[in-house]
Amino acid sequence: MRPTRLDPLFTPVTALKGIGPKTAKTLSSLLAGGKDREARISDLIFHVPSNVIDRRLRPGIAGSPEDTIVTLTLHVDAHRAPPRNSRAPYKVLAHDDSGEIELVFFHARRDYLEKLLPVGEERIVSGKVEWFNSRAQMVHPDHVVSAEEAEDLPLIEPVYPMTAGLSSKMMQKAMTTALPLVPSLPEWQDAAFVKANRFPPFKEALLGLHRPEDLSELADESASRKRLAYDEFLANQLALALVRNAMRKQGGTERKGTGLIRKKIIAALPYELTEGQKQALIEISQDLSAPARMLRLLQGDVGAGKTIVGLMAMAQVIEDGGQAALMAPTDILARQHYASMLPLCEAAGIRIAVLSGKDTAKTKREIGEKLESGEIDLIVGTHALFQSTVIFKNLGIAVVDEQHRFGVHQRLSLSSKGAHVDVLVMTATPIPRTLVLSYFGDMEVSRLTDKPKGRQPIQTVSVSLDRIGEIVERLRAAIANGKKIYWVCPLVEESEKIDLAAAEERFEDLQKALGPVVALVHGRMSADEKNAAMEAFKVGHARLLVATTVIEVGVDVPDATIIVIEHAERFGLAQLHQLRGRVGRGSEASSCVLLYKAPLGETATSRLNILRQTNDGFLIAEEDLKLRGEGELLGTKQSGLPGFKIANVQAHGDLMQAARDDARLIITTDPHLETVRGQALRHLLYLFSRDEAVKLLRAG
The missing domain is CATH 3.40.50.300 (P-loop containing nucleotide triphosphate hydrolases)
Structure with a gap:
C-alpha cells in the first residue's frame, strides 16, 4: 500500500484550482511522458525550472541596457491608439526622472490598456528594453502592477520547459498551488552520506529548485539538484536491485550441459x-x-x-x-x-x-x-x-x-x-x-570489443546534397562492378507518412537513373513484401536497396559494401553508427557516404566528424552521450526505460555508482525494507514511480 502521506501528490492535476480538463490534457502530454494517464501533482513538482528571469535590475529608463530585462517605476503620460483598421501598434507613453519610454502593444484592446495603465498614475513595469533612434521602447511588458501590488511582482522568476498550449503564467500558477501540498517526509538517505555531501532535506531541496534565488541554484552541481539527483538514482537502483533479488530468490537451475x-x-x-x-x-x-x-x-x-x-x-x-x-x-x-x-x-x-x-x-x-x-x-x-x-x-x-x-x-x-x-x-x-x-x-x-578476423574498416566520407548527381554516377560504376548498395532515406520526426513519401520519391529517381536494379523496403510494407525485397537484394537481382530505417538493426547481407545515408544531419550518432554497420560485414573494403544539407549546425558537424574519425562504437556512444543526453541515446521515450527527470547521467555519474553500492547494501541488510530507513525508502520508490518494485516486496 502507498504511504498515506503521499496521497496529496498522487491526485490528478485537475484537483488544483484553475486547471480544467483542457490544460490538464496539455500538462499530461508534457509531464506524463506520453503515458496514457492524467498527470499527477507528483509529475508537476518534479518538472523543475531550466532557467530563471531576474527582475531585480532597476536602472531607470536612461540606464536600461539593450535587450535586458529591467523593472521600471513609470508615470503614465498618454495613450496613442492606432487609426481604425490600421495594423500599427497601440502605444502608451510614460516617463521617470531619467527619461521617456514607449510601451508598445500589438492587437491590443483599448479599454483593457486604459484600465491597466491609467493616465496620470504610477505603475511598476517589467520587461525587455529596446532602443530605436535613441528612444526607449518596451514591447508587451511581462508584468504591469500598481505600487500596492508590488509584492505580486516576482523578482526572481523560474522558467519551466514548456509545450504548445501552455503559458508561463499558467505553469507558475499551477506550481504555486502544487508546492504547498508537498508533505514533510521521513529521511530515506543515510545520515552520514547526507552530512558528507551537505545535502539539504528532500522538501527543502525541491523548494530550492522551484524558488531559486539565482541561476546557480539550478546548476547540476548545486546542493539541491545533487540531492534530488541522488534520490532519483537511488530509487532506480533500488528498484533494479529488488527485481534482481526477486529473480534470485526464485533460485536457479544448474545447466552445465555436455558440451x-x-x-x-x-x-x-x-x-x-x-x-x-x-x-x-x-x-x-x-x-x-x-x-x-x-x-x-x-x-x-x-x-x-x-x-x-x-x-x-x-x-x-x-x-x-x-x-x-x-x-x-x-x-x-x-x-x-x-x-x-x-x-x-x-x-x-x-x-x-x-x-x-x-x-x-x-x-x-x-x-x-x-x-x-x-x-x-x-x-x-x-x-x-x-x-x-x-x-x-x-x-x-x-x-x-x-x-x-x-x-x-x-x-x-x-x-x-x-x-x-x-x-x-x-x-x-x-x-x-x-x-x-x-x-x-x-x-x-x-x-x-573486437571484430571477427578479416573484417575491413569502413571508410566514411561526408558529402553535401548539392553533389548528389556525382554520387549517383559513382554508384552506377559500382553497380557495373557487381557491388551492392544501401540507400537510407531521411528520418522525419513524428511522421511515417512523410518518411514514406521521401523514400518512394528517391526510389523513383534512382530507378529512372539506374534502371530496374533498384528495390525499395519500408515500414509500411507487409512482411511478405519486405522479405521479397530483401531476398531480391540478397541474391543480387536488386543491386541498390532504398530503405527507411527499418534496416537499422540486424540486416545481414555480407556482400553489401556501400551505404549512402541521405540527410545524415537528421540522425543521432548511435543511429548513424548502427546504419553504417550494415556494410563492412564481409572481407571486402566498404564505404559509407553521409549526404548532408548545408549549412550544418555545430552539433551536426561534430556528429559527422566523429563518425569520419572512428569506427569504435563504444567511443561513439560516449560522444553521443555528451551531445544528446541519455534519454535519446537509448530511446527511453518509446521503451518504458527510465528517463531521468532531475538527474543528469553525465554530470552526476559519480552519484550513480554511489547509488548502486547503496542499493546493494540495503538489499543485503534489509531485503524487505522493514527497518525505519526501509519504510522511508518505500516513500522514495513511490515518489519516483518505481512502485513495480514495491509489488515485488509484497510478492516475496
Whole structure:
C-alpha cells in the first residue's frame, strides 16, 4: 500500500484550482511522458525550472541596457491608439526622472490598456528594453502592477520547459498551488552520506529548485539538484536491485550441459571465435552452471558476433534438456536470425523454428503444439512469444536481442514462461558505463570489443546534397562492378507518412537513373513484401536497396559494401553508427557516404566528424552521450526505460555508482525494507514511480 502521506501528490492535476480538463490534457502530454494517464501533482513538482528571469535590475529608463530585462517605476503620460483598421501598434507613453519610454502593444484592446495603465498614475513595469533612434521602447511588458501590488511582482522568476498550449503564467500558477501540498517526509538517505555531501532535506531541496534565488541554484552541481539527483538514482537502483533479488530468490537451475552440441556448432563455423567471444562464453557458461538465475547483458558493437554467442548459450541449455527462445524486436530481424542460425542448428541437431505475429493461425497453432510437447528445442520470434497462449514444455533460457526496446516489466513476465528461466540480453548499441549502471544495474555485463578476423574498416566520407548527381554516377560504376548498395532515406520526426513519401520519391529517381536494379523496403510494407525485397537484394537481382530505417538493426547481407545515408544531419550518432554497420560485414573494403544539407549546425558537424574519425562504437556512444543526453541515446521515450527527470547521467555519474553500492547494501541488510530507513525508502520508490518494485516486496 502507498504511504498515506503521499496521497496529496498522487491526485490528478485537475484537483488544483484553475486547471480544467483542457490544460490538464496539455500538462499530461508534457509531464506524463506520453503515458496514457492524467498527470499527477507528483509529475508537476518534479518538472523543475531550466532557467530563471531576474527582475531585480532597476536602472531607470536612461540606464536600461539593450535587450535586458529591467523593472521600471513609470508615470503614465498618454495613450496613442492606432487609426481604425490600421495594423500599427497601440502605444502608451510614460516617463521617470531619467527619461521617456514607449510601451508598445500589438492587437491590443483599448479599454483593457486604459484600465491597466491609467493616465496620470504610477505603475511598476517589467520587461525587455529596446532602443530605436535613441528612444526607449518596451514591447508587451511581462508584468504591469500598481505600487500596492508590488509584492505580486516576482523578482526572481523560474522558467519551466514548456509545450504548445501552455503559458508561463499558467505553469507558475499551477506550481504555486502544487508546492504547498508537498508533505514533510521521513529521511530515506543515510545520515552520514547526507552530512558528507551537505545535502539539504528532500522538501527543502525541491523548494530550492522551484524558488531559486539565482541561476546557480539550478546548476547540476548545486546542493539541491545533487540531492534530488541522488534520490532519483537511488530509487532506480533500488528498484533494479529488488527485481534482481526477486529473480534470485526464485533460485536457479544448474545447466552445465555436455558440451557435445556446442562442439558441433564450433566445427560447423567457417571462422574462428574472437578472444572477446571466448571470454563472454566462459562467463555465460559459469552463470548457467550456477544454482542462481542468470541475468546478463551482452554488449557488442555492430558486427562483433553476438548472435553466435547467444546460440552457444542456448545450446548449453538444450544439451541439458531445456528449451531456448530468441526474441527479436522485428519480424525481419527474427527471420534473419532464424536464417543465419538454421545451417548451424542443422549441423548440431538442434530443432529450430520461427514464430511471429504475422504467421497464420494454423502455423501458430502447429508451432504452439510442438513447443508444448518439446519437439522444438529453439524458437525464434518477436514479442509474440510473450503471449499467454504460447506454452513451453521446459523453457530454460531466453535470449533477448536489442535490449533497449525491452524493459524491466518484460524481464519479469518472462519468468512466468518456465521454471527459473535464465536471461541473456544482447544489444548492438554500445552503451557508456554510467548508462549501463542506470538502465541495467540488475545485470552482469559482458563486452565484445573486437571484430571477427578479416573484417575491413569502413571508410566514411561526408558529402553535401548539392553533389548528389556525382554520387549517383559513382554508384552506377559500382553497380557495373557487381557491388551492392544501401540507400537510407531521411528520418522525419513524428511522421511515417512523410518518411514514406521521401523514400518512394528517391526510389523513383534512382530507378529512372539506374534502371530496374533498384528495390525499395519500408515500414509500411507487409512482411511478405519486405522479405521479397530483401531476398531480391540478397541474391543480387536488386543491386541498390532504398530503405527507411527499418534496416537499422540486424540486416545481414555480407556482400553489401556501400551505404549512402541521405540527410545524415537528421540522425543521432548511435543511429548513424548502427546504419553504417550494415556494410563492412564481409572481407571486402566498404564505404559509407553521409549526404548532408548545408549549412550544418555545430552539433551536426561534430556528429559527422566523429563518425569520419572512428569506427569504435563504444567511443561513439560516449560522444553521443555528451551531445544528446541519455534519454535519446537509448530511446527511453518509446521503451518504458527510465528517463531521468532531475538527474543528469553525465554530470552526476559519480552519484550513480554511489547509488548502486547503496542499493546493494540495503538489499543485503534489509531485503524487505522493514527497518525505519526501509519504510522511508518505500516513500522514495513511490515518489519516483518505481512502485513495480514495491509489488515485488509484497510478492516475496
